[in-house]
Amino acid sequence: MAKVATSAELRVASQRRWSERAIPISIQIGAWVSFVILLLPVAVVVLAGLNSGDYLTFPPEGLSLRWVIAFLTSPAWMGAYGFSMALALVTMVISTVLGTAAAIVLSRYRFRGRDMLRAYFLSPLILPGVVLGLALYVFYVVTDIGLAKSMTGLVIGHVLVTCPYVIGTVSAALVAFDVSLEEAARSLGASPWTAFRRITVPNISAGVAAGATFAFIVSFGQFDVSLFLSTPNLTPLPIALYVSLRYTFEPTAAAAGIFAIILVVVSMLITSRLVSLRKFGGIKFS
């Protein structure tokens, strides 16, 4: 049955190989359906926030900044937005410092129990956020050291859920960094600290910045952990939005959503400049 391929058959084969690279149309359709599911609710929020009427209809009655202005002039909404911003910034700084320090040890040293220690730092991701918030709330109430109903108490919860992201991103940057560069600096007479500061830090700074951005945005959008820890005086934006959706359902909430969407898009654009998103994968449990 063996036969020699003619040049025409070879051309057909090479054409087929080229077309193999194209993605089948059925998969493309499926992919765009998923994109619509992911992005349609976001588009609806933007439209509802810029709509001139009280209810969103399709097509919209007209564009106006009515709800945006209502958001910008409402002390309650601006307070929640500002509080979330402050909470996310404080969380980001603490998480980045703690997480970077831990990541340096976890990825530069080999010692017994390292994998267990890594799992130790990832464990807040496995615990449901509501349970973590509840555990912290009970802990604050029982120990009675002034953390219950305080911003510090909220920051602690947010650091616990954002730190694993910093550790992951910084570890990835450290693994990609060639240790021999630091060794070269040492052999040329630099002290360990100088070599670290002048060689390693500049090389991993993009990873650290990406981890910090992630910590900021995870904290800014955090609902579950804040549920038990927030009070009427300390209301982050997600909790304020939840209360509004439960009871009033006003378009001002959509206007607040627009500002949160802008923040997330900007953060992701910054992240994509800092690290290659191609390498980005899900969080690993095992």
Next chain:
Amino acid sequence: MNTMDLTSSPYQNSFGRSVRVFLGGSRVFWLILPAFAFFLIFFFVPVLSLFLISLDKPVAGVVEPQWSFTATNFIRFFTRDTYYGAALRSIEMATLVALITLVLGYPLAFMIARTENPGRNTFYMILVLCAMQLDMVIRLYGLMVLLGDNGLINRALLDAGWIEEPLPLMYNFSGVVIGLVQFSLPLMVLSLIGVIRSINPSLEEAARSLGATRRAAFWRIIVPLSMPGILAGSLLVFAISISSYVVPALMGGWKVIVMPIHIYQQIAELGKWQFGAAIAVVLFATSVLAVVVYQRYAAITAGGRT
């Protein structure tokens, strides 16, 4: 001993060495201490205390541990159908959500993994990551405007004359499932992309050159080889769906009572701390059980290429 000794002998693994490292052989090692202490004090101690409280006898309004070690709360949970029914409903719901997100997420992950143009690829990734990072409550606002009785979808269908009555798209079980699918789809996609990208294209080419159709090559080569990603993604989606409070609360309109809602009600409304803690323990145990099941199956399907 200085830092370079440690990094230049990376495969040394003796216990004595790690103890020496731990006790100050290297000053750099102490960098891990703040994070370690922080997690110990504010994560492990509170979580273990919560587990302890779940074993206390139920006294309304009392938070302090009583060290009474009784299974009353758990017996109550597993003998009243309101509670174990909620657990079963949570599991059923999370399983359904995992299946739907898999079917929806796979084509998207496949398209992103096979898009070679770096600009397009980054653009797709930014879209998925933005959708994931955006606060779920904001996305729920959009979903509620779309799915309500007076929402955009029902209005469009009524105006077109295709339906007489608004379809019950939310404030019921299916509404919660739709919300959770929207919530967890990005995580499924991210779990699948890496695995699909790592499949060697020559395996598919080999199947094709041996006469398989594209469809057959896809179902018999690509899909089985993406099994580790399918399992990891399904587990993640299961775990975050079962622990979500805000999606069932808003999309279910208090008609779909799942475990996180029971926890909140027991504690914030009834002051039953011990029983609320017990439900939290059951919720956590369910997530852990999913991880254990996953690891058993992952070992089988990975076929040695972990």
